[in-house]
Amino acid sequence: MKKFYNSALARGLLWQLIGTLIGAGLVTGIRALMGLEALGRFGFSEPAWVFGGLVGTLAFLGGNGVVSDWIKWARGIPTHDHHEDPPGWEKFINVSLDHKVIGIQYTLTAIIVLGLGGTFAMIFRTELAASGLQFLNGTQYNTMMGLHGIVMIVAILLGIAGMMNYLVPLLIGAADMAFPRLNAFSFWITIPAAIWLVSSLFLGGFDTGWTGYPPLSARAPVGMQMFFLAVFVVGWSSILGGLNLLATVARMRARGMTSFRLPIFVWASIATSLISLTATQLIGLSFQMVMFQRLFGMGFFDPAKGGNPVLFQHLFWFYSHPAVYVFILPGLGIISELLPVFVRKPLFGYRWVAMSSLGIALVGFLVWAHHMFTSGMNEYLRVPFMYSTLLVAVPTGVKFFSWVATLWGGKITVPTPMLFVLGGIVVFLMGGLTGPPNATVSTDLHLHDTYFIVGHFHDTMFGGFIFPFFAAIYYWFPKATGRRMNEFLGKVHFWLMTPAFLVMTFGMMRIGLLGMRRRISDYDAALGFDTTHLVLTVAGFLIFTSVLVFVYNLFRSMKKGEAAAGNLWNSRSPEWLVPSPMPAHNYDRPFEVVGEPYDYGLPGSKFVEFAKDK
Amino acid sequence: MAHTNKPEALRLGITIFIFLAVLTVLEFVIAIALNALPLLVVVALTKAGLVVYYYMHIYKLQDESGGEHDSYAYKTGTNRLGLWLFLLSDSFVFGGLLVSRFNLLGFTRPHLNQILGLGVTVVLLVSSFFMNRAESMMAHGDKKGFLTSTLITIILGAGFVIGVVGVEWQLAAAEGIRASSLVDGGIFYMMTGMHAFHVLTGVIFLWIVYRNARKDVYSAERHWGVEAATVYWHFVDVVWIFFYPALYLIGSVI
Numbered sequence: 006m007k008k009f010y011n012s013a014l015a016r017g018l019l020w021q022l023i024g025t026l027i028g029a030g031l032v033t034g035i036r037a038l039m040g041l042e043a044l045g046r047f048g049f050s051e052p053a054w055v056f057g058g059l060v061g062t063l064a065f066l067g068g069n070g071v072v073s074d075w076i077k078w079a080r081g082i083p084t085h086d087h088h089e090d091p092p093g094w095e096k097f098i099n100v101s102l103d104h105k106v107i108g109i110q111y112t113l114t115a116i117i118v119l120g121l122g123g124t125f126a127m128i129f130r131t132e133l134a135a136s137g138l139q140f141l142n143g144t145q146y147n148t149m150m151g152l153h154g155i156v157m158i159v160a161i162l163l164g165i166a167g168m169m170n171y172l173v174p175l176l177i178g179a180a181d182m183a184f185p186r187l188n189a190f191s192f193w194i195t196i197p198a199a200i201w202l203v204s205s206l207f208l209g210g211f212d213t214g215w216t217g218y219p220p221l222s223a224r225a226p227v228g229m230q231m232f233f234l235a236v237f238v239v240g241w242s243s244i245l246g247g248l249n250l251l252a253t254v255a256r257m258r259a260r261g262m263t264s265f266r267l268p269i270f271v272w273a274s275i276a277t278s279l280i281s282l283t284a285t286q287l288i289g290l291s292f293q294m295v296m297f298q299r300l301f302g303m304g305f306f307d308p309a310k311g312g313n314p315v316l317f318q319h320l321f322w323f324y325s326h327p328a329v330y331v332f333i334l335p336g337l338g339i340i341s342e343l344l345p346v347f348v349r350k351p352l353f354g355y356r357w358v359a360m361s362s363l364g365i366a367l368v369g370f371l372v373w374a375h376h377m378f379t380s381g382m383n384e385y386l387r388v389p390f391m392y393s394t395l396l397v398a399v400p401t402g403v404k405f406f407s408w409v410a411t412l413w414g415g416k417i418t419v420p421t422p423m424l425f426v427l428g429g430i431v432v433f434l435m436g437g438l439t440g441p442p443n444a445t446v447s448t449d450l451h452l453h454d455t456y457f458i459v460g461h462f463h464d465t466m467f468g469g470f471i472f473p474f475f476a477a478i479y480y481w482f483p484k485a486t487g488r489r490m491n492e493f494l495g496k497v498h499f500w501l502m503t504p505a506f507l508v509m510t511f512g513m514m515r516i517g518l519l520g521m522r523r524r525i526s527d528y529d530a531a532l533g534f535d536t537t538h539l540v541l542t543v544a545g546f547l548i549f550t551s552v553l554v555f556v557y558n559l560f561r562s563m564k565k566g567e568a569a570a571g572n573l574w575n576s577r578s579p580e581w582l583v584p585s586p587m588p589a590h591n592y593d594r595p596f597e598v599v600g601e602p603y604d605y606g607l608p609g610s611k612f613v614e615f616a617k618d619k
Numbered sequence: 620m621a622h623t624n625k626p627e628a629l630r631l632g633i634t635i636f637i638f639l640a641v642l643t644v645l646e647f648v649i650a651i652a653l654n655a656l657p658l659l660v661v662v663a664l665t666k667a668g669l670v671v672y673y674y675m676h677i678y679k680l681q682d683e684s685g686g687e688h689d690s691y692a693y694k695t696g697t698n699r700l701g702l703w704l705f706l707l708s709d710s711f712v713f714g715g716l717l718v719s720r721f722n723l724l725g726f727t728r729p730h731l732n733q734i735l736g737l738g739v740t741v742v743l744l745v746s747s748f749f750m751n752r753a754e755s756m757m758a759h760g761d762k763k764g765f766l767t768s769t770l771i772t773i774i775l776g777a778g779f780v781i782g783v784v785g786v787e788w789q790l791a792a793a794e795g796i797r798a799s800s801l802v803d804g805g806i807f808y809m810m811t812g813m814h815a816f817h818v819l820t821g822v823i824f825l826w827i828v829y830r831n832a833r834k835d836v837y838s839a840e841r842h843w844g845v846e847a848a849t850v851y852w853h854f855v856d857v858v859w860i861f862f863y864p865a866l867y868l869i870g871s872v873i
Contacts, residue, residue: 078844079827079831081834081836183701184701248704251700251704252701255700256688256696256700282704283711284711286709286711286715287711287712289712290716294719294809297805297809301798301799301808303799303802303808304799304800304801304802304805305723305802305809307802311801312805313723316719316722323715
């Protein structure tokens with residue numbers, strides 16, 4: 006416990022509290038002096054909460070020491086480049102500049118936040134198990150559902166950041182990321198943000214769902230502002246993480262690692278980072294504009310003042326649609342990365358797969374208004390956005406054909422990571438096939454805002470992120486710890502989760518087609534959805550249970566897992582050619598890339614060659 | 620710039636400044652006399668191109684600094700890429716604001732003080748000139764010249780912020796353009812506020828660099844901090860190159 010009290014995490018949290026009180030107190034004092042209402046329904050007034058939240062976030066970062074090197078630079082004091090972390094678990098709750106530690110910090114935080122988002126889902130899923138309102142009121146239901154959405158999005162952003170941080174420097178043979186301090190900053194800034202996100206629950210909640218559309222968001226309780234603030238701050242993590250990754254890949258590659266010898270996961274990370282670097286600014290801007298509308302009465306989205314609520318949707322979806330590609334591209338990269346290892350065959354169409362990630366990212370910038378077919382935007386925009394959206398199926402199809410062709414005729418073995426890879430392919434296929442009906446204007450007008458969308462979306466998120474994320478953890482866990490996770494529990498996890506998940510999403514699509522609206526807390530018993538909803542709730546709990554099995558397996562295997570120091574999966578990738586766990590500064594001897602990354606099963610082929618001596 | 624000598628570098632800075640000044644005057648005249656939107660766009664793009672190439676030295680991104688990955692030159696190349704990626708990201712905020720401005724106001728604009736608008740624009744342009752001069756001085760090892768030019772830039776930058784926030788905002792409010800009045804007020808304060816915030820961070824950045832230079836942290840060969848502050852400062856100027864016509868020149872007064 007003493008180690009916790011002395012940690013950067015505890016210091017940061019304490020300073021966040023102090024900073025928030027100072028910031029909020031300052032605004033309260035000024036308002037009192039100006040003769041404005043000083044206190045509000047939730048203790049402080051709304052402006053005090055917002056300003057306090059901002060100051061608290063900065064105080065967290067100042068207090069936990071992640072910015073101290075930058076402050077030294079500003080004062081003209083040089084700092085050391087190489088840091089050694091102490092052995093033991095406490096490095097994970099302290100500021101570390103090692104990309105592997107930061108990657109694990111991200112991943113563990115992602116799992117915690119994932120559990121939180123899942124808990125919210127279980128709560129409102131239980132409410133939906135039968136028609137009529139059981140134990141939640143409307144605002145509570147809306148807040149739970151909105152928080153489930155945004156908390157899961159944050160969990161996914163943390164999860165992909167964890168995978169990219171841990172893996173990309175190892176895959177390209179770098180000692181660390183290009184900007185280690187910025188990397189630590191990107192991680193730690195998400196902690197205060199996560200706290201603000203959850204705080205909205207206690208500040209009146211918010212009833213808009215995760216999209217925060219005005220005009221409703223312009224008059225929701227104070228919790229709305231904390232939601233905006235939290236997303237704004239997480240956005241910075243995403244932007245700076247993307248920046249760091251692009252610079253790392255551009256500048257830190259091993260000798261001989263040319264563009265078309267990069268591992269596919271690195272290509273996927275580039276595509277993802279391009280989106281998060283640029284588009285994220287627009288969700289930040291749109292949320293900031295609503296915040297200012299609430300605080301200063303600016304009329305951006307208020308028709309009475311000449312504003313335009315549809316503008317918000319354009320700015321919002323300009324990020325939030327490409328964002329789903331941010332969520333899935335790293336996962337699809339993981340699938341392409343692991344498949345050849347377990348099939349013992351070269352990846353089919355390497356160049357096409359590499360380019361398809363970029364293709365999805367670039368086309369992804371041009372499709373945002375397909376979320377707005379029913380919003381009342383200019384009608385002539387519908388058809389171009391329909392076609393651009395359908396175009397996404399082309400690069401995505403390239404990936405599928407590559408996977409199928411890679412599987413064809415391979416010597417397939419199916420340990421737990423491969424099981425999740427195959428599950429991911431099947432589930433993502435379901436998500437992919439249910440996409441075009443939503444992209445086509447004529448059918449979307451019927452499907453919009455129904456549970457069909459919910460089913461489609463969960464299929465893409467599970468296939469594109471959750472399954473590959475679990476696959477990656479089962480696969481690289483031995484690299485991080487020197488032990489492997491329990492195979493039996495891994496298989497229990499998979500066989501509990503996958504059938505339950507498919508039942509859940511098919512059930513959602515079924516009632517969606519029959520007219521079940523999304524985002525509502527209650528439905529008419531006469532619609533006859535009670536049984537399906539009960540099945541969906543049971544399936545939801547099965548998924549939740551399977552994740553508990555996973556978490557148990559994870560923590561148990563850290564201490565008691567079977568030792569696995571060598572090249573467990575018989576991979577060609579450089580990180581498996583050195584002992585596990587990975588040494589502190591990655592590769593003691595640099596390597597040179599001398600061949601293609603995925604030439605499994607070709608006799609005499611080589612991917613990397615380590616230098617003879619230092 | 621290391622391959623040119625000092626007088627040449629300074630002369631190039633002056634030439635570019637004269638071009639920018641002439642284009643700014645031309646822009647103002649076009650707006651008053653013709654109100655021709657395509658011409659204004661062409662002028663703004665030309666100005667931005669000049670600044671990005673000659674003052675921000677975007678071509679330095681292509682510098683092949685071979686050698687060890689932990690050499691100063693290689694790390695500076697990495698830092699430079701990081702900074703430009705950040706600017707790319709930041710430009711999406713300003714782009715979003717421009718899109719919002721044209722979506723909400725179309726080809727109308729709020730009634731603002733033209734003389735003041737041109738005044739602050741000139742102040743920022745002159746500051747950019749001195750910023751470029753300061754960097755050239757540093758690149759040729761003239762610490763004293765660097766300090767003088769940087770101090771002038773800081774004063775002009777602070778003058779710009781005071782001109783916009785301290786004077787222009789008060790005048791606009793007196794005209795009835797308030798944040799909470801019609802949406803043209805909201806857009807005006809949001810755009811100028813976001814830009815002024817960036818100018819302010821630039822001033823702080825320059826102040827840090829100025830102090831460090833006095834402590835001899837930088838040299839003609841190793842002055843990444845100076846280069847970063849310079850490029851950021853010019854970026855803020857480029858943003859204003861687009862914001863100024865969008866707020867003051869394009870369209871007709873409401």
